[in-house]
Amino acid sequence: MTDKITVAGVSVDTRHWIGGERVASAGTFTDVSPIDGSVIGEIARGTATEAAAAVAAAKAAFPAWAATSRAERARLLHAVADGVEKRIEELAIVETTDNGALLRSHRRGVMPRVAHNFRFFADWLLTLEHEDFDTRGHTNHVDWDPAGPSVLITPWNAPLMLSTWKIAPALAAGNTVVLKPAEWTPLTASLLADITAEAGLPAGVLNIVQGYGSEIGDALTSDPGVRRISFTGSVPTAKRISASAAANLTPLSLELGGKSPLLVFADADLDLAVDLAVEQYDNAGQVCLAATRILVEEPIAEEFTRRFTQKAAGIVQGDPRDEATDIGPNIHPRQLEKIDGFVQRAIAAGARAVIGGHRKDGQYYAPTLLTDVAQDSEIVQEEVFGPVLTLQTFTTEDEAVGLANDTRFGLAATVATGDKERAGRVTAQLVAGTVWVNCFFVRDLQAPFGGSRHSGVGREGGNWSFDFYCDLKNTVTAPKGWKDHG
Template sequence: MPKQPEQPEQPHRITVAGVPVDTRHWIGGRRIASATTFDDLSPIDGTLIGAISRATPTDAATAVAAAKAAFPAWAATSRAERARLLHAVADGVEKRLEELALVETTDNGALLRSHRRGVMPRVAHNFRYFADHLLALDHPDFDTRGHTNHVTWDPAGPSVLITPWNAPLMLATWKVAPALAAGNTVVLKPAEWSPLTASLLADIAAEAGLPPGVLNVVQGYGSEIGDALTAHPDVRRISFTGSVPTARRIAASAAARLTPLSLELGGKSPLLVFADADLDLAVDLAVEQYDNAGQVCLAATRLLVEESVAAEFTRRFTERAARLVQGDPRDPATDIGPTIHPRQLEKVDGFVRRALDAGARAVLGGHPVDGRYYAPTLLTDVAQDAEIVQEEVFGPVLTLQTFTDEDEAVRLADDTRFGLAATLATGDRERAARVAARLTAGTVWVNCFFVRDLKAPFGGSRESGVGREGGTWSFDFYCDLKNTVTAAKGWQDHG
């Protein structure tokens, strides 16, 4: 048999779960490699997935320059054409849904079944929704003493989008889709712990016909390229999802040029369980907070239970949580996958150990498992001012406290520096309305959790964020709103 010719080396291509992924940046419609790389490790088993191009400030500036160059033509593109291209991107996502799910599970450790059933379909929906909303975006003209007011949403310019590792592609496209729909060009900087599906998104966008420079992807460390992106004079919008300390640095960097910011930050959300609640429903809601190994900013990690039902709630909760299966996220039987990175696992365990040392009691869990997983944990006997109650852990760690009446429930619920979300379990409609009105939160769920409609405003209060995105609120942020006032007189008759 004749010798088969050797395949040419492709040093910038890796294969992840059978899917080829380019490890270079996507800038100005082409792949660009950096001189150095960083290692991307799979949280499932710690193996090296690949060496990813590590952007420098020069790379970041090149991406912004590409976005700036592409902006005039993209801003001038009709709404109908922009919407058509976003629907084409959604088509591409749906065509490659299985590949995206496999790569993201390998890269960030979330459940494969969740990526297949919910997360990746939501990615496509993000593009379709904002494409359709763009076409419907309108404000009726109104009269002021015989003058006509006409409101428009004008593209603002190049936008820097910095996204987290816990739901990489879904949260990236939650920003990318409205920014592109608004007529802005984009520089997307994905988290270094989970960069791969952003690279695939660049391929999908190019195949859909998105013009060069409209979407750019740069990979690397925020500590190295963050300022080059957020302080750049040509950047007109910055949207960030992540931690409060990082947000402070971004805000300080953007302040010199008064670049508008949208910040979706941490949370320490409560789940209030009243004695009149359906306890089985309340338990289901509480156990759901372990989703994605607790790595969810919206998670109601503080269980506040009315004293008269606390013992029964705790019994049912521990029985239910003990049945959760922890293991390989690719296994359909798995309920809880690994923590994203050894550093994050160490951080989570540090919170728990300090709480136990301070007198907390672990009713459930309280320890790592096999060095990559953290056991679903419930801590009781915690003080309201304890670190474990006040600070975001971002792992499968819940605390349980009791209250005696509505006033105490609301006081405990609101007694943190955060205000992202809150969940109520009650059988009394009047109580639900009363308590929801008193809570400080961007979203309040009543007898449900994590129901999010793209038409609704999303964001946090206090240190949980600045601004709201979703629906028209996204366009309000990504656009410059203009009001044109026209007089009825002064016109020449050319008829």
């Protein structure tokens, strides 16, 4: 295998990044672009050997990094952000080639957010404190101590942004990191390794091992030296990771699947509600937070469906490198098969495709809206992770809440209503980590993020990230007992 490949004019190293050096493997796996099915290159395929080496490098680097001052850690994270900003165009085109998401979104939103992730947690670190408090004359002082090497396992739908959402707070906290990027989208993680090296991040503080989770996952998550594991992905994989981590009582943060509802009440701004619903096709439906279950109050259901169909007809699906494109391909033939399987089984069970319901050429799936679906049906209960929405109706507020909460998930929910009091009543009853009212996908890194039920364990963001990546220590000091050394 060659050590480097060229992707849209950008040189990308195909090897792992371990202990500040590039490390090859005996085997490789093939990285394929979902845009046209072309082979991008052969990527180093990690084994338990490379995984163990990466964890060992993180362990070795941890004492010095943990002892590094907050100010210096923050400075280095800002230097990484500077490097990201200098290479936004390169990162954008490489990630679009690798995962098929829109180039314009990568340029204008996603890659700038990558830089922001580093800047936010660098700045937050410098303000992290808890006011001392008194207990019967004794002083309590809270510290956030670095916990240790952290294993971060990240998904393919927003590879670099979601990786740095974990990397940045882990490094800011004083932990060292082993990143395992998704095997379908490894390329921008490799570019990030170059950026961190150029920024001066010490060797071993960030390590990247590429490959299949089935081959290297257990070696990463079962090592007793690993003190934190953060994973974004599927529920079955999370269960395997949890079992692996249990032997060492390694704390976990899990952000998992979703089957989120969009509740549209008759008093809502209907055009806004339709816009919110059509927005759920973003990134070809490959968004964990997507409100894929549209629940519409009965009196407006017909008009909502008419306007939705009209709005969705204007979606431009095609090459994500084209500025005019609204949604691109799905990530992999296996995922496309999964999406179509869900849809065809639903139709066979009596669902009606108002729009879509079929594949298109290549790895593209037509934006789909299914009606006449039962609440207990597979298509309503299970995450599809593609451009597939269902529409159900309700007649009362209580029924709407009941339908919204009636899945095993609880990641997010969206409510469209013109009644502020109703919004308060409904959001108070929804089981979700994030609820949007008359908006969607407004996220602030200060806010807690995570899911309820099978949508996850724990919260990250702001102080919650540091609470997870650190060992909190309370020191209680008596007012007396000091000797005079004067």
